[in-house]
Amino acid sequence: MAENKTRALSDVLDQLEAAAHDDSIQVQEVIEKLGRKSFASLMLVFSLISTSPASAIPGITTIVAAIVFILVVQMIIGRNCVWLPEFITHRRMSTQKLCKGIAWLRKPVHFVERFLKARLTFLLHRPWLWLPLIAILGLTLFMPFMEIIPTSGSIASAVIALFAAGLLTRDGGLVVLSLILLLGVPITVWHFGFSG
Template identity: 30%
Template sequence: MPDNEGAPKTGRRRLAGLLTRRRPTSRAQRFSTVLRRIGDEADERIFFSELAEVFGDRVFGALMFIFAVPNVLPLPPGTSSVLGAPLILIAAQLAVGRRTLWLPKFIAGRSILREDFQRLVGRTLPYLRRLERFLAPRFDVMFGIVGDRLIGIACFLLAVILFLPIPLGNMLPGLAIVLFSLALLQRDGIAAIAGWVATAASVAVLVAISGALWIAAKAFVHALF
């Protein structure tokens, strides 16, 4: 379970050192490998500020993946709203073109139990490793100053949808953000295109659900009066 205690500086340096001891940056390692090593080598709790330091120049894609991928899985009601809040903050910074991620203290100081992180990673790794076989840097036109900001805007809107209490409204937006995250991590334009397709599908479903709810509400009011 997350808590609000501040992360000790020595703990942050320890985790970052474990994951970069033999390599200059986390980009030299597969994302799935970094996730597994975090779960294996972290202390009892993993602070969000630690994760931001560990992933370095891949922090936007990495943290959006971590917060978005649970939404693709069956979750208790209300969980998507909790996960949507940090996604909104991260995506907003990507949308305005920040190159480094800023986390306010109330988010940076939050943490997750290592066992919970391991459980999430354990459910995700088999699928992530299969996807990584097909991911590769390509179609650079999808990224850059304009492309990254457009992805940030899309992820911001998707995160807002996740934050709203829309019935069955979390899986498609969560999937779209996951695809965009993988695209940013590997600079893979094909994954970015898949993310845009999933975004369009998410908007279409949102419009359909909203229309159905509006029609139902009008029918209910008409029946009453």
């Protein structure tokens, strides 16, 4: 069972790749493929898309920020099934760019999986879970402004992906790491992007 948990990230990439067909894929298809109750999987997928070379697409950071914001709000209020507005679910992504991004992510994901295991699982429940969720809410509000600073949106998305990976693999240690980074990202981006 533990081995299955540590493979959770690769499994999500496998599911996403299996959903890719034709020239483009609708966000709705991604949701249906991963499951309407898979908040962590969906958060991981969309944040990884924004971390991959696909992040070069104008506006992708803002779109991902909006999706993650809506997912987190639903997680905080305890909703069981994912809901996203139609203007998001009807958006389409290039399958070529998506598959290229998935291929690019395989190696780092495989590397990270070697260190993941179930630990500090009490942090994955309320009220502890609210701390990183609230931090992510704040970060997503900041992310649209990161569009003007190269790579900053990818960094923010990577930290959110770490949190989602922690949820999927029941790794509370990774959740703690993501919380520390979540608090530091806006300050770091502001310092290097706007100072001097």
